[in-house]
Amino acid sequence: xxxxxxxxxxxxxxxxxxxxxxxxxxxxxxxxxxxxxxxxxxxxxxxxxxxxxxxxxxxxxxxxxxxxxxxxxxxxxxxxxxxxxxxxxxxxxxxxxxxxxxx
DNA sequence: CCGTTGACTCTTT
DNA sequence: AAAAGAGCCAACG
Numbered sequence: 001x002x003x004x005x006x007x008x009x010x011x012x013x014x015x016x017x018x019x020x021x022x023x024x025x026x027x028x029x030x031x032x033x034x035x036x037x038x039x040x041x042x043x044x045x046x047x048x049x050x051x052x053x054x055x056x057x058x059x060x061x062x063x064x065x066x067x068x069x070x071x072x073x074x075x076x077x078x079x080x081x082x083x084x085x086x087x088x089x090x091x092x093x094x095x096x097x098x099x100x101x102x103x
Numbered sequence: 104c105c106g107t108t109g110a111c112t113c114t115t116t
Numbered sequence: 117a118a119a120a121g122a123g124c125c126a127a128c129g
Contacts, residue, residue: 008126027111031125038125039111045126047110062111069110077110 008038009045013055015103016046022085023101024093026063033103047071059084065096 006014011034019025027042034042046057049071058077062068067088070077078088087094 031111036125037112037123040109040124041111041126043110044108045110048127049110057110060110064112067110071110074110 008034008036008041009048012042012045013049013051016055016057016060017051018103019056019059019101023099024059024061024081024086024096025101025103026061027068028063029100029102030060043069059101061093061096065092067091067093 012030015030015033016025027039030042031037031039042060046055046060047069049055049057058070058080060068067074067078067081078091081093082088086099093099
């Protein structure tokens with residue numbers, strides 16, 4: 001046996017859950033933590049996110065510092081992040097590197 | 104099984 | 117600096 005007990009998507013959700021409040025992460029960091037380059041697959045996994053309230057998918061943003069996309073609307077995502085302590089400059093995150101959580 | 108799609112990222116123009 | 121193209125991986129039809 002000794003196979004991957006967790007599927008690719010589950011790994012993404014597990015890592016996302018590990019992100020502390022007031023911090024954010026990027027798809028690239030997630031993919032890098034998974035030892036893969038499936039940046040898009042990570043986004044796809046979060047989009048399907050079956051653990052909606054359990055996995056803080058809104059804490060995942062683009063490596064560019066933009067909020068990226070969100071199943072409920074990027075506006076909602078930004079609003080949620082603001083409540084978590086993340087500030088925004090127009091459509092980009094302020095102190096992006098300071099609130100960026102790395103694995 | 105092959106082609107398309109997607110909440111991405113990097114490189115080149 | 118901004119825009120376009122190429123690359124990458126998993127899920128779906």
